Every structure is written in C-alpha cells, then in structure tokens.
Amino acid sequence: MWNEKNQSPPADQGQAVGLIIFVLGLGSLLPWNFFITASQYFNERLDGPNVTSNSTSGGTSGDYNYDSWMALLSQLPLLLFTLLNSFLYQRVSERIRVAFSLLVIFLLFSLTAALVQVPMPPDTFFSITMATIWFINTFSAVLQGSLFGVVGLFPPRYNTLFMSGQGLAGIFAAVAMLCSILSKPDSRSAALGYFITPCVATLGTLLCYLLLPHLEFARFYVNRSQSDKLETSKELLSCTDKKGSNNNEKNLEPAEKFISELEGGPGRSSVPHVFKKIWLMALCVTCVFAVTLSVFPVITVRVKTVYKDNAAWNKVFTCVCCFIVFNIMDLAGRSAPSVVQWPSKESPLFPAAVLSRVVFIPLLMMCNIQDSRPIAPFSHDCVFVIIMAFFSFTNGYLASLCMAYAPQLVRWKDCETAGSLMTFFLVLGLALGASLSFLLGKLV
Numbered sequence: 001m002w003n004e005k006n007q008s009p010p011a012d013q014g015q016a017v018g019l020i021i022f023v024l025g026l027g028s029l030l031p032w033n034f035f036i037t038a039s040q041y042f043n044e045r046l047d048g049p050n051v052t053s054n055s056t057s058g059g060t061s062g063d064y065n066y067d068s069w070m071a072l073l074s075q076l077p078l079l080l081f082t083l084l085n086s087f088l089y090q091r092v093s094e095r096i097r098v099a100f101s102l103l104v105i106f107l108l109f110s111l112t113a114a115l116v117q118v119p120m121p122p123d124t125f126f127s128i129t130m131a132t133i134w135f136i137n138t139f140s141a142v143l144q145g146s147l148f149g150v151v152g153l154f155p156p157r158y159n160t161l162f163m164s165g166q167g168l169a170g171i172f173a174a175v176a177m178l179c180s181i182l183s184k185p186d187s188r189s190a191a192l193g194y195f196i197t198p199c200v201a202t203l204g205t206l207l208c209y210l211l212l213p214h215l216e217f218a219r220f221y222v223n224r225s226q227s228d229k230l231e232t233s234k235e236l237l238s239c240t241d242k243k244g245s246n247n248n249e250k251n252l253e254p255a256e257k258f259i260s261e262l263e264g265g266p267g268r269s270s271v272p273h274v275f276k277k278i279w280l281m282a283l284c285v286t287c288v289f290a291v292t293l294s295v296f297p298v299i300t301v302r303v304k305t306v307y308k309d310n311a312a313w314n315k316v317f318t319c320v321c322c323f324i325v326f327n328i329m330d331l332a333g334r335s336a337p338s339v340v341q342w343p344s345k346e347s348p349l350f351p352a353a354v355l356s357r358v359v360f361i362p363l364l365m366m367c368n369i370q371d372s373r374p375i376a377p378f379s380h381d382c383v384f385v386i387i388m389a390f391f392s393f394t395n396g397y398l399a400s401l402c403m404a405y406a407p408q409l410v411r412w413k414d415c416e417t418a419g420s421l422m423t424f425f426l427v428l429g430l431a432l433g434a435s436l437s438f439l440l441g442k443l444v
Helices: 013-028 030-037 039-046 066-088 094-115 122-151 156-182 187-214 216-244 249-260 271-295 311-338 349-365 381-408 412-443
Strands: none
Touching: 013 030, 013 122, 013 156, 013 187, 013 216, 030 039, 030 066, 030 094, 030 122, 030 156, 030 187, 030 311, 039 066, 039 122, 039 156, 066 122, 066 412, 094 122, 094 187, 122 156, 122 412, 156 187, 156 311, 156 381, 187 216, 271 349, 271 381, 271 412, 311 381, 349 381, 349 412, 381 412
C-alpha cells in the first residue's frame, strides 16, 4: 500500500489551492456569462447594419431572437461534448484538455472583441456570432467536464469553492456590462473593453491551472489518485498470475469478470455502474437548470421597470435587477453549502425542494413583461427583485448541493467519473431549459 495514503495531507499553505480552484470555477463559466450578459449589445447590433452601442432595453431583436438562439446554441455543444468527455476522458490527458480549451476560448473571445470595430450587415454578424458561440461552448464543455473531474479528487470543500467561483463569473460579467453601459467613452470603446476583459481573465485562469501541480497540497491528492491506479493494476496482474498458475479456468472467472467491468480504467467502475449510484443527484441537477434556463434570460430580460420616466434607472434596470441580482444571489446560494447542507442527500425533501422551483416559471411570467397585458399581477420593481433573488439563490444552493453530494455516493476512485457525469446532466438541464425558452418566450 502507498505510504502517503496513511498520512495526513499537507496544509493548504495560504489557501493557495482553494484560491486557484475558485479561479478555475470562475474561468470555466466566463464564456457563457459574457455572452448572456451582453444580450443588450448583441440585440442592438442586430437592429441595424452598423450599430455597436449598448441597448437600454432588454428585449430580444424581433427577427433574430438572439437570447433564445444564444441559449440553445450554447447548450447543444455543451451537451454533446460533455457526454463525449464523460466517456473519453482517458484518451487525452486532462492537462492537454484544460490548457488547449482555455487557449481556444481566449482566441474566440479575441475574435469577438475584434468584431466590435468591424461594421457588417446584421445577417453576417448574426451568423458569425452564432458560430462563435457554438465553438466557444464546445471547448467550454471539455473544460468544465475536465475541471469537475480534477476538483473531485480534492476534499468536498473544494467542490463548493469551484461552484462559488462559477457563481462569481456571472457577477464579473454583469459588473463589466454595467461599467460598459455607464462609461463615458464612445459605445465602440466600451464594448471593446467589455470583451477584452474575459480575454485577460482567461489567460489568468490558464496560468493558475499551470501553477496548480506545483503546489504540495495539490500534488498529494493527484499523486494519491495515480498511486491507486497503479496499485489496482498490480493487484489485478498478481491475481491473474496466481489463478493462471493453477491451470484452472473456473478460478480465472472472478478476475476476468472484474477486469471486464473496468471500463473507466484500473480500479474504476464502469460509467453505468457509477450512474446507478448518483442517478437521483443527476436528475435533480438537470431539473434545477432546466427550470432556470427556461426563463433566464429569455423572460427575465423582458421585464420592464414601472418608472419609465426615470431615464437613468430605465437604462440600467435590466443589467442591475436581472443580471446583477441573479448572479449575486446565485453566488450566495453556491456558497451556502459550506455553512449548512440541508436537506441531506438521503432526505426525500431534497428532490421535493428541487421540483418546487417550477413555481418560479409562472411567477416571473406574471411580472411586468414588455408587451404583455396592461396590468401584470407582479408589476412593481421590488416584487420582481424579490422573486429574482429567491429564484437565483435556490438555483445556486440546490445545484451546489447536487454537485457536492454526487461524489459522496461513490468510491473515491470513481469521483472523477461521477464529476464528469454530473457535468453532463447539468448541461442536459441547460439544454432542456433553452429549448423550453422558445415556447415560453412566445407565451408572453
């Protein structure tokens, strides 16, 4: 047996590993958040051939329906490539997957920033933007799946830190957009600065990832994983050699059966076997994000302030009350499990709490939606903010619990497989929600 397994792990000096994992969580969701928060810029750009200024309205551009298409074309490649990553993560080393994905995301963000200064017809701009969204989320899928697998090797607290970092990515993007809207320079310079920000952040994320293996605390858990794989492989060879020396085919059956089940590598259970243990958490995380993306941002960006005469407030209402409120409360929800984890993973109240979030769909549709019936039941700005706060907090809290509970239901050696599977079902929920958003968008 490996000696270090019986030793206490070294201290995380200065919480350096925790900070890096937090940054990795932030970097993994930057693409999604920057494109979703920039819906005002894209919708305004699509309204005319040469428009590059930020829109003060949160509605979708009638001919292009940017918000729904952006959500769908973000989630389909995430769904497809997260599934691929779940089964083929052994074929390409995790280091290459993460580093190459971050590099491609940086290049695609650079292209988006460059296009701010290039006038073009709306049709051409829409096509290029949708293609960029597709490819940037393709590599985001590989990145997220790989990072969830890496984080699964560390104690549960680091999973919460990673989820909190993902929550901060939304605030990061929303504040960048607010600064862009309120900035004094011309709209082109403001938009350019907005898209240069994730370029710099992505490079920072890459540097943090490359630093991680050089920290003693991280090496302890990574080396333990590698040692377990070698250990199990040696045990299998020893078992097979011992059985073979007896020249008894019947005695070989247990070892052969064990080997045939190791589709995930030496010592790892097969993907279906792991799924049988985490299926409830997988379905719960799917439901959480399906409800969220069915109304956010397609419905929420259409909510208008009742103070229409206040030009300054009307200009920032969508950014503040939709995106900033959502992301702050989502981050609070993602961070809460580090303080309290209720309901427990065995409690029937947990799936009940997940299903209860469906009530937010009609509640948000009854707010002061643009072009909806004259008198909305929840028309006041404060009511919308309160609903958004509970909606986003429960999203972050329940999703974080799902991702934290799943690795606890499997053997330590299967944590990476469980993390990759949970990422797939998370993205499945996003894709289902994006598809449903087309229907809900027409109902209002």
